[in-house]
Amino acid sequence: MSTAGADVVGQGPGPTTEEEQPRGLAGLYRHAMDNVKSGNLGVLPIVLGLIFIIVFFSFKATNFFTATNFVNIIIQMAGTAMLAYGVVFVLLLGEIDLSISYVAGIGALTVAELQNPGSGHQISGLLAMVCAVLVCAVIGWGQGSIVARVGVPSFVVTLAGFMIWQGVILQRLEQPGSIIIQDRWINYTASYFFSHFAGWLIAAIVTLVYVITVTAGIMGKRRAGVAIGHKGMIAAKMVGVAAASFGTVAICNHSYVQGRPLGLPLAGVIIVFFLVVLTFLAKRTTFGRHVYAVGGNAEAARRAGISVSRIRILVFMISSSMAAIGGIILAANVNSVDLNFGGGTLLLNSIAAAVIGGVSLFGGRGEVRGAFLGALVIATVSNGLNTAGYATGIIYEVTGVILLLAVTLDTVAVRLQVRSGR
């Protein structure tokens, strides 16, 4: 057994390697610095950027750093965040979906139609939302099938979708101009606030579920005798999740609109719910693993027996379904669907959110939480500039600069990572 190559025994792979870690804060710092040096920046730059943006606008605009505006930002980011979550999966494959903004419009139009009291086909708002998601999932299936089975580039297929679905919206709404959404269930997605107590309860549940999941994971690893990640880091993350959940609820519970107390918005819970569910899907299931594999090397995935076209179609269905959910929230936010729904910056903001959050346009790299942070940055900047009284032009310019900065930083980081490895 002992031939050349066995002379380096001792630093063998497996259980023994990652046990000797420095403890305490110093160890945590070193762990983080190692990551930074090797270009594995994670969410660090975007979080720092976000803090900078918040501090900046707090000094610039008097109404910015208030509990009520915090709630506003949550509701404003919800729609974009949903679309951006879907974009993550498409980008992970190295594909693009340009149709999402108008597919969101189709989703919104579907709920508006189905809840329309005068139409003769009125159904419950909850059912209408399910129908809207199904309709858009079918759209995604169609577009995905053309990409995956026929082989038309996704850019072209979804550009065609962009035009077609815009056309459908215009055609349907040309006469009425808009449809008012009266159904309370639909409107709740953007305007329901939990009571203060319910808010605390939700924060407690989120924290508890996180702690239990992480602990179960550690126990599983220990049972298999596999190295556990950095202990300080795990503890820090637990504290971070608890602080974020309870902090968010604390701020939301201090918000008021015209003297009436608000609370944790349902939109915020929806954002976190899909963040968790889609992160689980991407990181903890075979499907998610195959998405990363196809995005990294489609040929390798095919040789490994993965059905590449099935994965592609499912991903386009996810992106369309998430667009539908985003569309419903956006429509609920203004209680109507009008001719221009899905236009403007919705598409580009959604893609920008994912890209700012570190999702690579070339496939295989990125996480759902990136889209969350990206959407948060975009909403905060636009809210801040609005509150400070800047013109719309400035908002676009600043968003563009942030996008450029984020991608430049990411490109440099990847180069560092490759260099450090070799």
Added chain:
Amino acid sequence: MTETPLLELRGVTKSFGSVQALSEVDFEVRNGEIMALVGDNGAGKSTLIKCVAGTHAADSGEILFEGKQVNIHGPKDSAKLGIEVVYQDLALCDNLDVVQNMYLGREAHDKLQRLKEPVMEQKTAETLKSLAVTTINSIRQPVATLSGGQRQSVAVAKAVQWNSKLVILDEPTAALGVAQTEQVLALVRRLGEQGLAVVIISHNLHDIFETADRITVLRLGRNVGLYERRKTTQQEVVEAITAGQPTKVSGIPSTAPAGAAS
């Protein structure tokens, strides 16, 4: 050495249109043996391998595995028999880590399709240890950060991990430096020592003479020689590669008929 070969090909013929890629080729490899398959460009090495791997179907001829005749119609058939091919371009996903690549497409999961990461990580560590692949610092680092030799080792380990009986390596050292080549060749020898049948395709005769037990030489889609490494020289093999005469004459006229002095 008279046991039944693990894999035996008898008179395999394959043509692409008017191009005769393989004509009446015989080939065999035994358990625990490293068989080299050499030949110049266009000699039919890759075609032969693809017939075994199921990428191509042979036009005629027999394939015997463990003494029994088998039909290989696709990559899944060959995988089921325990044949794994490590292609030149490795077929690894750069963005995934070592564990994820080792289990690509065959992830351990529960009923809810949840991945069993700890199990996969532990088994990967075991596999690498059993093959004495010791140069990889962390099996949780992305394959993109590994050196060429390490990547090749991962690709080989991936092929071995699934109870495979026959591992076919296509140019495993083509893109590697001297030290990394040594590392991979050591790994190849270890596979043989563990009782696996190994077929190694290479242009590099040095590599072949470092590892192989026997050497099959193809030229223009025909057998031109089968040598035992200990009883031959590089000179003899080179002559076979460049100017070898077919060892058997079939009904199909060859470009260089047997017996014709060139």
